[in-house]
Amino acid sequence: MKPELEKLVTRARTLFDDLDLEAVRSWKNAMPDRKAIGHLPVWAPRELIWAAGMLPVSVLGGGDRLEIIRGDAYFQSYICHFPRSTVELALSGRLDALDGMLFPSICDVIRNLSGMWQMLFPDLYVRYLDLPQNFDLEVGGRFWRHELEALMRDLEALAGRPISEDDLRLSIAAFAANRHAVHRLYQARSREPWLFPADEMYIVLRAGCVLPPDEHTELVERYLELAPGEAERQRQDRSRIVVAGMFCEQPPLGLLLTLERAGCFIVDDDLFLALRWPEIEVEITDPPLDGLIEAFLRQGALSASVYQPDGKRGAWLVESVERNHAEGVIFCAPSFCDPALLEQPMLVAALDESSVPHTQFKYSEDTGQFAAIREQAGTFADSIRLWGEA
Amino acid sequence: MPDVAPSQKEQSMLLQKEMISGHYDALARAKDEGKKVVYTFVPGNLTELMRSFDILPNLPEINALQSGMRKLSGGYISEAEKHGHSEDVCTYVKCDIGMLKKGNIGPTGVKLPEPDLLLLSYTGCFTFMKWFELLRQEYDCPVAMLHIPYQGDGKVHDHYRGYVIEQLETEVIPKLEAVTGRAFDQDRLRASLALSAAAEDDLVYVLESARHRPSPIDAYFGGVYYIGPIFSAFRGTEEGAAYYRALRREIDQRVAAGQGPVTPEGELETERFRLVIEGPPNWTSFREFWKMFYDEGAVVVASTYTKVGGLYDRGFRHDPDNPLATLADYCMGCYTNLSLPARVDLVEQYVRDYAADGFLINSVKSCNSFSVGQLLMLRQLEDRTGLPGGFIESDLVDPRYFSAANIKNRIESYLQMIEQKRTAGPAA
Numbered sequence: 001m002k003p004e005l006e007k008l009v010t011r012a013r014t015l016f017d018d019l020d021l022e023a024v025r026s027w028k029n030a031m032p033d034r035k036a037i038g039h040l041p042v043w044a045p046r047e048l049i050w051a052a053g054m055l056p057v058s059v060l061g062g063g064d065r066l067e068i069i070r071g072d073a074y075f076q077s078y079i080c081h082f083p084r085s086t087v088e089l090a091l092s093g094r095l096d097a098l099d100g101m102l103f104p105s106i107c108d109v110i111r112n113l114s115g116m117w118q119m120l121f122p123d124l125y126v127r128y129l130d131l132p133q134n135f136d137l138e139v140g141g142r143f144w145r146h147e148l149e150a151l152m153r154d155l156e157a158l159a160g161r162p163i164s165e166d167d168l169r170l171s172i173a174a175f176a177a178n179r180h181a182v183h184r185l186y187q188a189r190s191r192e193p194w195l196f197p198a199d200e201m202y203i204v205l206r207a208g209c210v211l212p213p214d215e216h217t218e219l220v221e222r223y224l225e226l227a228p229g230e231a232e233r234q235r236q237d238r239s240r241i242v243v244a245g246m247f248c249e250q251p252p253l254g255l256l257l258t259l260e261r262a263g264c265f266i267v268d269d270d271l272f273l274a275l276r277w278p279e280i281e282v283e284i285t286d287p288p289l290d291g292l293i294e295a296f297l298r299q300g301a302l303s304a305s306v307y308q309p310d311g312k313r314g315a316w317l318v319e320s321v322e323r324n325h326a327e328g329v330i331f332c333a334p335s336f337c338d339p340a341l342l343e344q345p346m347l348v349a350a351l352d353e354s355s356v357p358h359t360q361f362k363y364s365e366d367t368g369q370f371a372a373i374r375e376q377a378g379t380f381a382d383s384i385r386l387w388g389e390a
Numbered sequence: 391m392p393d394v395a396p397s398q399k400e401q402s403m404l405l406q407k408e409m410i411s412g413h414y415d416a417l418a419r420a421k422d423e424g425k426k427v428v429y430t431f432v433p434g435n436l437t438e439l440m441r442s443f444d445i446l447p448n449l450p451e452i453n454a455l456q457s458g459m460r461k462l463s464g465g466y467i468s469e470a471e472k473h474g475h476s477e478d479v480c481t482y483v484k485c486d487i488g489m490l491k492k493g494n495i496g497p498t499g500v501k502l503p504e505p506d507l508l509l510l511s512y513t514g515c516f517t518f519m520k521w522f523e524l525l526r527q528e529y530d531c532p533v534a535m536l537h538i539p540y541q542g543d544g545k546v547h548d549h550y551r552g553y554v555i556e557q558l559e560t561e562v563i564p565k566l567e568a569v570t571g572r573a574f575d576q577d578r579l580r581a582s583l584a585l586s587a588a589a590e591d592d593l594v595y596v597l598e599s600a601r602h603r604p605s606p607i608d609a610y611f612g613g614v615y616y617i618g619p620i621f622s623a624f625r626g627t628e629e630g631a632a633y634y635r636a637l638r639r640e641i642d643q644r645v646a647a648g649q650g651p652v653t654p655e656g657e658l659e660t661e662r663f664r665l666v667i668e669g670p671p672n673w674t675s676f677r678e679f680w681k682m683f684y685d686e687g688a689v690v691v692a693s694t695y696t697k698v699g700g701l702y703d704r705g706f707r708h709d710p711d712n713p714l715a716t717l718a719d720y721c722m723g724c725y726t727n728l729s730l731p732a733r734v735d736l737v738e739q740y741v742r743d744y745a746a747d748g749f750l751i752n753s754v755k756s757c758n759s760f761s762v763g764q765l766l767m768l769r770q771l772e773d774r775t776g777l778p779g780g781f782i783e784s785d786l787v788d789p790r791y792f793s794a795a796n797i798k799n800r801i802e803s804y805l806q807m808i809e810q811k812r813t814a815g816p817a818a
Binding site: 076116120127132133134136143305337345 | 476483515516521537552553556731755761762764
């Protein structure tokens with residue numbers, strides 16, 4: 001690996017391994033009175049936090065790098081792993097850099113976790129963010145405006161200063177640029193996946209969970225320039241697949257690596273929705289909040305956590321397969337993940353209707369054994385190639 | 391909610407059984423009689439509104455629990471899992487899907503009609519949304535989505551109420567009108583809401599009778615029978631109101647006679663333990679589960695499960711003068727729509743109001759809405775009340791998750807602990 005790319009990847013890896021949020025602490029310490037607000041998956045209006053001069057931080061659990069000592073005592077065995085490691089992170093002081101936490105509505109686990117946070121950390125700002133499930137601009141839009149305005153008032157009080165319309169415009173523009181860069185990276189990976197190894201791209205994107213938007217945009221753009229320059233990254237005969245189900249509890253890096261080693265190229269995924277929503281352009285409107293509201297309501301149901309009024313569950317997945325010229329789908333859902341697992345039969349039906357091959361397995365963020373997954377993914381990749389040749 | 395009455399029955403239980411059974415028969419005849427059928431959920435149900443359109447509600451959760459009590463759910467769940475539904479997800483959903491795949495024969499043996507509309511009242515449970523998205527793929531019918539905001543900070547804000555009312559006006563009512571071909575009749579709705587309020591008064595009277603010593607009711611195992619009509623198809627009906635008047639008279643008689651609750655093996659003569667229970671019951675071994683309590687003289691004096699379809703004992707009543715606003719407030723006030731701190735406050739209040747000796751949590755695998763946070767609730771409640779808490783695990787309708795010996799052992803140990811503390815006195 002050339003030195004400049006190695007340096008970039010090393011930086012991203014350091015941020016990925018930084019469970020103590022040292023990068024967030026450094027950002028806060030660089031200026032007096034800086035604050036940071038955490039949010040859980042899948043999405044939060046990061047623009048508002050940044051507009052208030054605070055750093056939005058996506059909290060994505062402890063992965064396979066954290067020993068769970070206290071977290072398990074709060075959850076029954078049949079509840080997913082994500083809240084265990086998140087509670088562990090908080091109780092061990094690793095999230096102390098955060099001055100508040102947002103809990104977006106995605107499932108009952110994260111919903112109730114918001115209440116647990118209120119009880120465990122009574123001095124911390126905690127807000128449950130009820131994303132609208134009615135997408136009429138007049139009805140859901142009015143509700144969403146109330147929610148966002150209330151959030152803005154809270155953020156202003158925390159920051160000790162008002163959010164001006166210019167602050168919000170600049171912030172919306174910064175995140176639009178970031179989404180644009182992330183989108184370009186996804187497109188580039190889809191075109192030439194051998195240039196962007198899944199585990200490497202993952203940590204580059206994940207850096208966006210703790211970096212200011214401009215800094216992350218710069219990182220992604222530089223990565224887009226550098227990664228294709230690696231001579232050993234040559235085209236390979238692997239199956240092009242889309243992975244679905246990883247939008248909340250994150251897979252261990254080893255799992256992504258395993259999929260590629262098993263003969264797959266990941267050409268699309270549902271990781272990092274926080275960095276990708278709204279998927280449509282946010283118009284800079286007057287007042288600027290309007291654009292943010294409209295974009296969220298108009299983007300459609302791109303995640304299991306969002307209601308699909310037209311009943312076409314799985315349309316996005318079929319569309320992704322077509323757009324990315326994928327040959328199959330691997331459902332990788334975390335164990336006990338209600339949104340992903342309840343959704344899966346509908347997605348399977350949509351794929352079957354379009355004759356898209358698929359396979360499925362479950363993981364936990366701390367899964368450490370990949371032999372069975374490698375075997376299954378390898379068999380799937382081989383069978384796709386065989387079908388393709390038939 | 392069950393209509394499988396215990397072997398020894400109160401009059402009200404017989405009446406309740408008759409009503410629920412009659413409703414299934416009415417559902418079976420619905421298509422022949424030209425009646426419209428709407429599938430909907432218990433928490434946040436809009437029974438009065440549906441009835442004002444002469445619609446028959448069908449509640450998949452009730453079907454699932456009834457199937458559980460009749461030992462049918464295990465087969466249905468296996469059927470759904472064969473069709474690709476994960477072993478990790480809610481067994482109510484799988485029981486319903488499995489029943490559908492096997493011909494949609496309802497728990498009483500009569501075929502259930504297909505829905506004319508799925509009324510997705512998204513109240514207090516994320517799974518509801520996915521459940522009806524799944525059913526939508528099975529049935530060619532419209533869906534009306536009613537998003538009920540969660541009380542994340544423990545409050546119902548004005549804009550929440552406005553949001554729900556607007557959805558009723560622009561989404562739910564127009565779809566009910568389209569399905570039935572009838573115009574919304576606000577006066578009919580008001581009349582129905584007045585009947586609801588009267589029934590709610592009587593239900594609260596019955597639930598609060600557990601403050602007596604001995605308690606004339608078991609507010610969990612018996613309670614699920616008492617809530618049956620009001621949580622299902624009979625809120626806002628003359629029949630429902632009459633049932634609760636009769637139930638109230640029956641309980642008054644028991645109080646006057648100093649009687650304890652009726653169990654499947656007769657009246658409980660000695661009340662040894664007064665408990666509060668958080669969480670739904672297990673349905674597949676319901677009677678066996680109940681027996682573990684009454685054999686030890688344990689009576690449940692208050693429960694949270696009996697509040698999933700409405701939290702009436704905290705003062706809420708349907709208000710005929712504000713028909714849509716009251717439906718909105720009802721939906722937002724259901725137990726599983728409360729924040730976790732509010733749930734802890736409620737259980738603590740029950741422990742005090744009903745002079746309980748302890749509280750026990752039945753944590754069910756299927757229901758994250760209930761279960762996530764219950765271990766923290768346990769700690770908080772122990773700290774606040776100074777009483778020991780018990781914790782057991784089971785499931786709603788999956789027989790694979792009811793370990794009778796283990797649960798019995800835990801309950802007995804828990805009751806022994808209460809007894810020891812009692813014997814040792816307040817310093818213990």
